[in-house]
Structures are given as C-alpha cells and as structure tokens.
C-alpha cells in the first residue's frame with residue numbers, strides 16, 4: 245500500500261521528530277536524499293556529476309533551504325551550482341552559507357543551458373498558484389532540461405493536487421517523509437513526474453489517501469475454492485442498455501463476466517445482442533447478490549433504478565442511472581451502494597460546474613460520498629474511490645488508483661468498469677474495495693492493450709482483464 249498524508253499530519257510528525265533531533269538534522273536528511281537523486285540523474289545523462297551545470301530556483305522557506313544544502317553537496321562533487329533566488333532578501337541563511345562555502349554562486353536569472361534545474365521555490369508551505377516573482381522564475385526554466393522538484397512541484401496544492409495558477413512541471417519529484425495526496429492525484433500527479441520518497445524517519449498515523457499495489461489487490465480478489473459453486477461465488481445482475489445503446493449492455497456484461505462472480509444475469513431490452521456475444525449470460529430478473537444499474541439505459545428509466553435501490557442488495561449505479569438520484573433514498577439503504585460517475589456526472593450530482601470537479605477531484609469524491617452516503621468511484625485521469633464512511637467519520641482514506649492510461653478515455657470503457665466492479669460487489673467485496681480493485685484491474689488491462697501507446701477499444705479492455713488478474717496474482 246502506498247500511503248499519502250496531509251500537510252497538517254506531516255508537519256505534526258516533523259515537529260515531534262525535530263524535538264528529538266539536533267537542530268537542522270531533518271533538513272540534512274532531506275538534502276542528502278535530494279542530492280543523491282540529482283547526482284544519479286546527472287550521472288545517467290552525462291556520465292558524471294563533475295562539471296555539470298545545476299540551476300537552483302530558491303524560494304524563501306525551508307523548501308529553498310533543502311535546495312541550497314543539496315546544491316552545496318553537488319558543488320562539493322564538482323558541479324557548477326548557481327542559485328537563483330525568488331527574493332534575495334529572504335533566503336535560508338544556513339543553506340546559502342553552505343552553498344557559498346562549497347563554491348556555489350548566486351545569480352539573478354537562470355543561466356543558459358543548465359544540465360539540471362532544481363525547483364526549490366515552494367514546498368508544503370506554498371498556498372495557491374505561484375505569485376508573480378515565483379512564476380517569472382519558473383517561466384525561465386529552459387525547454388528540454390530535466391527538472392527535479394523539491395518535495396513537490398511548486399504551485400501544486402500538496403493536500404489535493406489542485407493547481408490554482410502557474411505551477412512547475414517536473415520530471416522527477418523528491419518528496420520527504422511521506423507522499424502528499426497532491427503527488428498522487430491529477431493535475432498535481434501529472435506535474436510531479438516520477439516520485440522518489442526519501443525516508444527522514446517520520447512516525448505517521450493513519451493516512452488521508454492511499455494507493456493499492458499489486459499485493460493489496462491480490463489479497464482482495466475473489467478466488468474460487470474447492471467448496472465454491474456458481475451461486476456461492478455470487479450472481480451479478482446487469483440492468484443496462486436500451487434500443488438506442490445496446491452496446492453498453494454487452495460491454496457491462498463483458499466486464500462482469502471477468503470480475504469473479506459465478507454468473508451474470510442480464511435484465512433489459514438488449515438481451516439478443518448480449519446473448520449473441522456472451523452465451524454464458526442468464527437472461528431476465530432473478531436472485532442476485534449485487535446489481536449494476538445504469539450503463540446505456542437512456543432516459544426515462546429512473547423508476548427501474550429506484551426499484552433496485554429499494555431492495556436490500558448491493559447496487560452499483562452508473563451513467564444514466566445517476567440522473568436525478570435521490571440522496572435520501574440512498575442514505576437510508578443498509579446494503580452497500582457504489583456510485584461510479586465521471587466528472588460531468590459528479591458535477592450534476594453535486595450541482596457544481598464540471599471544471600470545479602476536475603480541479604478538485606478529492607473534495608468532489610468526498611463530498612459525493614458524504615451527500616449520498618455511498619462509496620463513490622470518481623472516474624477520470626486519476627480515479628478516486630471514497631468510501632461512505634470516510635467522509636462522515638473522516639476515518640477511511642480515499643483510494644487513489646495508480647494504474648490506467650489516458651487511452652482508456654474511449655466510449656464504452658466505463659461500461660466495462662461498472663460490470664467489473666458490480667461483479668466484485670456480488671462476490672462479496674465492500675463498495676470501496678470493489679471500486680478500488682475494479683479501477684486497478686481496468687487500468688492495468690487498459691495499459692496492456694495500449695502497450696507502448698495505441699488506441700484502445702472498450703471490448704479489448706474486457707478481454708485483457710484475465711491477463712490483468714494473472715499479472716496481479718503473480719508474486
């Protein structure tokens with residue numbers, strides 16, 4: 245499990261540790277880790293650190309201090325290090341002295357053709373987008389030069405990944421003590437590049453966000469045993485498709501068949517299309533352990549969705565099923581509910597513009613989970629899963645899906661995802677676990693189909709799901 249912690253939590257852990265260590269020890273640990281990553285990058289690109297030109301963008305706080313001390317370490321290994329301050333009157337004094345003592349220099353502008361730029365403008369003390377002086381410096385970063393961000397790319401919100409204005413885009417981010425949620429969630433995650441975590445010895449409590457890894461998913465997958473039969477493995481019902489959108493039914497069934505339930509039951513007007521493709525499907529209503537309601541239903545079917553929600557079985561609601569959902573009805577349910585909106589559907593459910601969901605994905609997922617008392621899988625460039633309890637009790641971390649590819653932004657891939665997640669619900673996973681595991685496998689399958697980068701069809705994602713299962717289950 246990869247875990248991420250809010251600024252408040254990181255600061256508290258830092259205070260606690262600093263009280264037990266000599267002054268400046270933590271910053272030295274951070275600077276040593278940062279310098280090691282920079283040295284590794286320079287060595288890979290040009291064979292050695294000696295003679296490399298390194299430009300440090302230095303802000304007024306401790307983030308700038310880290311950059312200055314790391315610059316001093318690189319200068320001692322023979323790099324030519326130039327520090328460019330955001331405000332020459334506000335520079336970390338110890339860091340500046342160390343850099344000077346090591347032979348580094350100060351300049352007013354980023355020198356020509358550096359081999360590496362270190363972004364030490366703002367760290368967890370940054371608020372909002374870069375202000376003009378910082379933005380002007382970030383604007384001087386030459387194209388094509390690798391950028392290493394100190395702790396996080398300056399201008400991204402550490403807690404949410406929101407980017408409120410100008411921000412640095414890094415190739416590598418060296419973060420200290422713990423991942424911050426903004427490094428895992430877009431748009432921040434995209435700005436961070438590859439993230440290296442430097443352990444500085446923090447003792448941390450429960451995380452605010454977490455990302456499953458292969459082993460976590462493998463533990464949650466429903467695997468049949470000697471005593472299994474198709475009913476014990478779970479039956480998933482699919483209410484999807486319409487005369488206008490029969491394909492959504494086929495794709496949701498395709499995802500469900502590969503999700504680990506023992507049988508898939510289809511209810512709706514696209515039975516012929518479903519059977520033509522998947523003769524394994526049971527047709528018509530009957531007992532199920534979970535329902536998937538919504539893909540391709542078209543308009544005027546809210547009554548059918550409400551009928552399923554009135555039953556005491558787990559229900560996943562997607563796509564057209566999400567229109568006009570009754571929050572009171574959902575909150576009154578005792579069986580698990582999982583909602584799987586994309587940003588547009590989430591915006592409609594929250595009554596806010598789509599852009600505000602895109603810009604603040606974490607807050608949107610939490611708000612939906614709280615308002616509807618349900619687990620929420622918010623699809624998009626970083627898929628998030630908030631559990632109902634996380635919002636109300638503040639207890640459960642939001643799951644950030646680490647797999648996926650933007651090639652998945654293709655018609656019908658969401659239908660495959662909802663069938664898959666519904667199947668996992670029927671197999672007995674909680675709403676949040678079913679959502680997180682489904683997003684993980686779906687993202688992995690999408691990557692397998694896209695390969696080095698090629699268009700992906702939704703049905704191919706469903707077909708690649710067994711390979712994704714095997715990949716996850718291979719130790």
Ligand SMILES: NC(=O)C1=CN([C@@H]2O[C@H](COP(=O)(O)OP(=O)(O)OC[C@H]3O[C@@H](n4cnc5c(N)ncnc54)[C@H](O)[C@@H]3O)[C@@H](O)[C@H]2O)[C@@H](O)CC1
Nearest residue numbers: 258270271274305306307366367368369370371373375395
């Ligand atoms: N606290 C600790 O023990 C450690 C902290 N470390 C470093 O310290 C950093 C945090 O340091 P600080 O608390 O000094 O904060 P920052 O270095 O992030 O800078 C905060 C300062 O930047 C200015 N600022 C804020 N938002 C701005 C904006 N949008 N545009 C322009 N200027 C803005 C403010 O004047 C504020 O004083 C961490 O990110 C990490 O790099 C590391 O050295 C590890 C140890």
Ligand SMILES: Nc1ncnc2c1ncn2[C@@H]1O[C@H](COP(=O)(O)OP(=O)(O)O)[C@@H](O)[C@H]1O
Nearest residue numbers: 586623624625649650652653655656657658659
């Ligand atoms: N930019 C993106 N990067 C990665 N994945 C994306 C991106 N945009 C969409 N996706 C994924 O693609 C799928 C699209 O689902 P959805 O929007 O419901 O499409 P549809 O309704 O056509 O099936 C979701 O799994 C979503 O997370």
Ligand SMILES: [K+]
Nearest residue numbers: 366394396398
């Ligand atoms: K930074």
